[in-house]
Amino acid sequence: MLKIVVCVSGGGTNLQAILDAIDSGRITNTRVITVISNNPGAKALERAKNHGIPGICMSPRDYADRETFNEAFTAKLCELEPDLIVLAGFLVRIPEQMVAKFSGRIINIHPSLIPSFCGVGYYGLKVHEKALERGVKVTGATVHFVNEGMDEGPIIAQKAVAVEQDDTAEILQRRVMEQAEWILLPQAIDDIANGRITITDGHVRRVK
Ligand code: GAR
Numbered sequence: 001m002l003k004i005v006v007c008v009s010g011g012g013t014n015l016q017a018i019l020d021a022i023d024s025g026r027i028t029n030t031r032v033i034t035v036i037s038n039n040p041g042a043k044a045l046e047r048a049k050n051h052g053i054p055g056i057c058m059s060p061r062d063y064a065d066r067e068t069f070n071e072a073f074t075a076k077l078c079e080l081e082p083d084l085i086v087l088a089g090f091l092v093r094i095p096e097q098m099v100a101k102f103s104g105r106i107i108n109i110h111p112s113l114i115p116s117f118c119g120v121g122y123y124g125l126k127v128h129e130k131a132l133e134r135g136v137k138v139t140g141a142t143v144h145f146v147n148e149g150m151d152e153g154p155i156i157a158q159k160a161v162a163v164e165q166d167d168t169a170e171i172l173q174r175r176v177m178e179q180a181e182w183i184l185l186p187q188a189i190d191d192i193a194n195g196r197i198t199i200t201d202g203h204v205r206r207v208k
Contacts, residue, residue, distance in 0.1 A: 002030045002193035005082040007090035008037050010124070012044025013177060014088035014109055014185055019051050021186035029193040034080055038092045060092060070095035077102065084192060087146065088185065091123050099148055104199045106146035107192070109185045111176050113158055114142040118151035128169040128176070137163050139172065141180035143188040145199055154204045156188050156197060 006015050015035060021027040035048035038059045048055040058076060063069035074097050077085065087094070087108040094106065110118055111127045117139070122130065131139045140160040147153040159180035163172060191197040191206070198205050 002083045002189070003033045003081070004030060004084045004086050004189065005034045005036060005077065005080055006032055006048075006086045006088050007092075008035060008042055008044035008088050009039050009091040010042055010044065010089055012042060012047045012089070014181055015044050016047050017182035017186055018086070018088065018189060019047065019053075021190070027186050027190040027193065030189060033082060036076070038090070044089075070097065074098040074101060084189070086185070086189065089124070093150070094146055096148055099146060104145060107156065107188060108144055108146050108151070108153070109181055110142045110144065110151050111139075111173065111181060112142065113138070113140040113160065114144065114151055114155060118142075120150050122151070125169050125173055128172040131163065132167060132169060132172065139163055139176060141176055141184055143184050145204065147202070154199060154202055156191075156204055157184050159184050 008015050032053050035053055035055045037045050037057050040057045045055040058073055060069040074095055085106040117127045117130050138160050142158045143156045145153040161176050161179045196207050
């Protein structure tokens with residue numbers, strides 16, 4: 001049984017997609033043991049509570065400096081002993097010491113086709129604003145393993161989504177969620193839980 005911790009910051013629709021997929025059997029062999037949010041008001045915490053899953057709030061704001069937060073956050077994850085950490089709209093940078101401790105065991109969903117529209121400053125709605133500004137006709141979402149870089153880890157899966165003529169950032173964000181994120185992330189977790197995805201020396205392999 002794959003024990004996962006899901007880290008969130010806001011609405012938690014990706015968390016909900018994971019919980020729904022577990023309930024409906026689209027993700028098997030997996031249990032969400034804890035949800036961690038950096039934002040006490042995150043709707044995601046409510047979603048966890050409604051599912052009887054423990055929710056924890058840990059924000060850098062509550063610590064003297066970033067280093068102290070990083071240590072506390074990493075220590076909390078070590079204490080929870082997850083098999084996999086899932087960043088589902090988590091807008092806090094993962095400390096290097098945590099990446100080292102959980103190498104190959106942290107995944108992230110990003111709302112674009114990496115390497116487009118990613119890296120520092122590209123999160124949430126901003127990603128879609130930039131895609132519209134640039135006038136791309138196709139965007140999408142990416143699930144990847146997390147390394148020391150920002151959105152630079154090995155890619156697990158991607159799905160393309162069309163940009164329509166009169167899209168606003170909000171409309172595009174919703175379409176990318178519906179057509180890509182809520183499908184890709186549960187699928188990747190199920191693949192990892194059932195040994196269909198592995199990572200060795202930074203290379204992702206899909207076992208058929
Ligand atoms: C999602 O679109 C996710 O891909 C994005 O934040 C949103 C969270 O929504 N993540 C990033 O931008 C990470 N760089 P949710 O809280 O409803 O799942």
